[in-house]
Amino acid sequence: DADVTQTPRNRITKTGKRIMLECSQTKGHDRMYWYRQDPGLGLQLIYYSFDVKDINKGEISDGYSVSRQAQAKFSLSLESAIPNQTALYFCATQNDPKGTQYFGPGTRLLVL
């Protein structure tokens, strides 16, 4: 079984709808991240969490919110989706600040 899972894997929604993307991990890592990836722009950090009570904004947090329900779960919400939020979204975990990050398989989101 995969160590970092994301649901759904693909989602089509309409402008103005609320949508939640979920991430779960079995690696036991405290640090979790949400990124979006657009063609040619690389990965951009949306939010990150160092433990259940620690949530931080990344470079592009506007229009997004997160919830860290447990060490193993970190959810990303789009309160009112807009078309320019169409992207590939990745969740990642990390064991220590100098270490590598482990990514989930991604959620492909299309906002019409």
Add this chain to the structure above:
Amino acid sequence: RKEVEQDPGPFNVPEGATVAFNCTYSNSASQSFFWYRQDCRKEPKLLMSVYSSGNEDGRFTAQLNRASQYISLLIRDSKLSDSATYLCVVNAGSARQLTFGSGTQLTVLP
């Protein structure tokens, strides 16, 4: 200036060729450096960490030049399976986040 800059490519090379990718970073306080590989429409995966003295893993060699704030990846004897996008990744900033370059696309041709 972007924090991590890479030549986007694409690099199209024949099988068996040697290819080198370069990356520059802007934050001199950066402490950790990595190369990730990303296959089309898949998640990034760690290829190798980059150490100050340089390091090698089979056909892959990574180098770090802190003075010039420059990282490189050399791939020898390219295989078709090496075709992917290679991401330069740097750990920097006050919260020590990983900053990703936008990637260099490699296609190895038969």
